[in-house]
Amino acid sequence: MTAKKNTINFGKAFEELEEITEWFDSEENLDLDKGLKQFERGLELAGELKKKLAEVENKVQEIKEKFDA
């Protein structure tokens, strides 16, 4: 029942993307160089997340144990 952890952790990646988006808002005069780098990273994350969103299947595994104990 150990599910293989996915290559990216959706929650973590999403959080990082949110942080980057917030960074864009918090910078009054954002540095163009850093902005471009952040933007690039943001796009990369969004791409990976979208890829994960395309996953449609869920696995349902019935547990063998009996619970009447």
Add this chain to the structure above:
Amino acid sequence: MDSNVYSVSGYLDLVNDTLQMIPSSEVVIEGEVSDFRIAQQKWISFDLKDEKEQAVLKCFMTVWQLKVEVADGMRVQVKGQPKIYERFGTFKMNVQELSPVGEGALRQAYELLKKKLQGEGLFDASRKRSLERFPERIGLITSRDAAAFGDFVRILNNRWGGLVVHHAHVHVQGRQAVQEITGAFGYFNTLPEEERPDVLVLTRGGGGLEDLHAFNDESVARAIYASQIPVVVGVGHERDESLADFVADVRASTPSNAAERVVPSRTDVLYELQTMTRHMEERLQDRVNGYGQVIEKVTHLVSFVLERQKERFRSGYERLLVSSHDWLPQIRTDLENLGRVLRQVDPQRVLARGYSIVTTGGVVVKDAGSLDVGQEITVQFAAGSAEAEIKRKNGHGQQKLV
């Protein structure tokens, strides 16, 4: 054959006629209300039960006949007419009068337990944990045969993918239900940390207080309370609250709603992703535009200055062209005139007329007084020149030897 042969409806008529013989106005039935429902705000149905014996009387009445507030678990007395409904073949009591008899024992027990658990802080909002927004593993505790199971999985699939659902099959009602449910909670919570689900879901369809007994059981409530993994409880309809609902970290109204509470929807998240990337892009674009505007301003200024210089040069050149048009021929005439004058005063031409020019030491002699006797002079003719010596000037000097 002596027996009468009846059609089904004919027979049911006979039975109903026989039932009519019960002196209904004198018969009072006492029991506990369960599975109380109002359909279309008009039709009321409920079960009347005995506390100890397993006996159920299906009751039917209209809202207009009901004079008091009735809830599941209430102990009531009813009067009415029993009847078999031909269409469904069901036996029902058409209730004409209903009066409460104190609080139903079940309800009473329920309320007492509820109060006790509340006092212990099992329902406190402050201990409710929030769920992981993007769970990867879900522990599902329900019966594989229940509609709740299908509903939950179906909505889950509609909304989100890539999940692993660990399903603990348990009875959600009946004698084994409590033990199995608490057993499942124990199982999930004793898994090694890395194998534990992100959230546990305990769900079933709705039902009367009787059906929900496991969800109102003290040990189930305590198992939910003790769970280290956040718990979502979703029971059929909201109208049947259960103690499990109150203890749960998140209370869902139905099994489908439980799925909605557990995972986000793809479309929502996709929209959020798009909004975020667009926002970043806009912010960056703003910044680039900011730089661009400065650059544009500077280039505009520079080209403006350049243009003005060019313009000045061009107009100067043009003015030159235009005016030279006027004065060039003039100059030409002037030059020609000058040439004529110059030609007239050309000493050569004067000499040609017979004049001579006298110079001494390269200087033209205009006054005889400036000459000395004996001084050498040069006489320039129209053709050729001659050297001479001054013998006399203005009547003075060496006498003419005549």
